[in-house]
Amino acid sequence: MNLKIVLRSLGILLICEAIALLPPTLVAFLYQDGDLPAFLITISIVLAVGATLSFIKPTSKNIYARDGFAIVAMGWLLMSFFGAFPFYISGAFPSFIDSFFESSSGLTTTGSSILTAIEGLPHGVLFWRSFTHWIGGMGILVLTIAILPSLGTGSMQIMKAESPGPIVGRIVPKLGKTAKILYSIYLGITLVEVLLLCLAGMNVFDAFIHALGTVGTGGFSNMNASVGYYNSALIDWIITIFMIVCGVNFSLYYLIFKGNIKTFFKNNELRVYLCILLGAILLITVDLLARHTYGSFGEALRFSSFQAASVMTTTGYATADFNEWSMFSKMILLILMFIGGCAGSTAGGLKVSRAIICFKSIKHSLKQIIHPNGYYSVRMDGKKIDDKTVLSVLNYFFIYMIIFTIGIIIISLDGFDFTTTLTSVITTLNNIGPGLGLVGPTGNFSAFSDVSKLVFSILMIIGRLEIYPILLLLTPDLWKKN
Incomplete structure (x- = not known):
């Protein structure tokens, strides 16, 4: 792995997140609901960390496949982590784990929530909560490539690692x-x-x-x-x-x-x-x-x-x-x-x-x-799909079912009914939002344990990134030098 280019890219990504925090900061300033300090503090922290990492000078600007996957996986984890700060600092959420759940849910465009009462929240927090959908929908990393194409000669590896679907x-x-x-x-x-x-x-x-x-x-x-x-x-x-x-x-x-x-x-x-x-x-x-x-x-x-x-x-x-x-x-x-x-x-x-x-x-x-x-041969739109892509799709289904099964087993420890347990995993892994049972359209995820909320957060990120980037973080070969 080209660690220096990965760290520098993460720094640029965090600077972009700090910029993304400006619209909700403006909303907080206009409505004066008391959440303005939370956004100013968060921007200061994110800018400080991002600027520090962005000053790292890599010996090579080439981004290889594993570098792209590492940037995407760690980038989304960092984005969700720092994205939780306004929720927690403003006091809108009872704990940082709840804030991290909501931030992960927003950025992965899942829409699952732990909130039981939404309408009393400050306008800035509400706007940031929804704005995370927008920046996460197309992908903050794709946005980074759009405005900062100088990331490196392998920026396509980032897009491939982040974009949803088998062919990019x-x-x-x-x-x-x-x-x-x-x-x-x-x-x-x-x-x-x-x-x-x-x-x-x-x-x-x-x-x-x-x-x-x-x-x-x-x-x-x-x-x-x-x-x-x-x-x-x-x-x-x-x-x-x-x-x-x-x-x-x-x-x-x-x-x-x-x-x-x-x-x-x-x-x-x-x-x-x-x-x-x-x-x-x-x-x-x-x-x-x-x-x-x-x-x-x-x-x-x-x-x-x-x-x-x-x-x-x-x-x-x-x-x-x-x-x-x-x-x-x-x-x-x-x-x-x-x-x-x-x-x-x-x-x-x-x-x-x-x-x-x-x-x-x-x-x-x-x-x-x-x-x-x-x-x-498998064909789509008159074009042949190569055997490697077909095998990749079949492998994806298999890995998906393994993660799905592990998720259900862990969440079942909370002791909720079958429908709630099953659909809570389905809806987070597939980035849907509401499920059935206690997590239906009129329900939420507040009753789950902190362990389950962390599992749900990881499932949401895994689902948004199409599994591989997060799994590759656990692979020793990813961390070896190029």
Whole structure:
């Protein structure tokens, strides 16, 4: 490992986090809720640590694969650690472990919370809580590459290690320009949603809070009842549409910008994503109508669309307590929790592209049994997926199930019911937010032990980084000199 370039990169990353703390500091200054000192102290600490590390001069600026993974893994752990400071110093959270849980949940765009009362929190804390979704959604490291392309000649290794999905590539030849394009699209979608939510009746502060949570597919709201507080069909549909939009690979939106609309709609993952989501909405709508949960088709469609989109894109907003829905509807939502959104989106979960590759691989394996002399390759969008990528996807599923199982075993020590224990691990590992049982839309994670909260925090980071970066930190070979 090139330790000096890793430490210097972490220093630059912390400086970026200090900059990211400026908007909530401004909000704290404007509202004067007493949380301003917490942000000023945090910025001072983060800047001091970041500046110290950034002054380290590496002998080589090359960033190799293991350096990229180390920067990503340690970077997200440090970001979550220092991101907890405003929560704890302001007194908004009872302990640092709770603060670390909330910070990890925000930056990984999970949206799980330990809070039982949200509406009384200072505005600066509420804004930082939601802003962590936005900077974590596209990735603070991608942002760093966008504004500081001088990180090194191997910055692509950072993007590969951090970006969600099995395949990562450039939109344009220059990586810094690719990151800037992605963030321009990201910012544009955010501002459009803010405007529409304001026109729908939200005040500016609430519009920003919910737009940040939607585009980052995070789900933190400043209301105890989440989006259900507004009881507005228009607001529900606006957020539903934007959740679906942000569950799509952001690189595809660049195709629309370039006028290549046909290629956009021909994308295999996009079509499967929309088919799964629309199928789930239809099934839940029919089930809700059959059980007379809602009085009309319009109501059933509105609530089923919102919750299906919220769960599949792993946003986590709620307009209804789906804990009270039938087992059939809850099982559909549970399946969506595992699938997640598209690769290259801000959504979590296993990703639609991995599901496609896995099913196609199974299909070709069956064909190989029938025709042993035949050769079959997995293809997406007319392109062959190399065997290394297919094997990587299958390995990912296996490792995912091991981590999932270990998580359930540890959390079960708290003694909660099966549904709560199972879905609490599912929702944190897949970066969803609410689960079922005690951690449903109207519940939270406050009843869990400190050990469980730390486990959940690590699971959220593991899920956001797609497992490998955190696991590689435990590998002795990672720490050897290049």
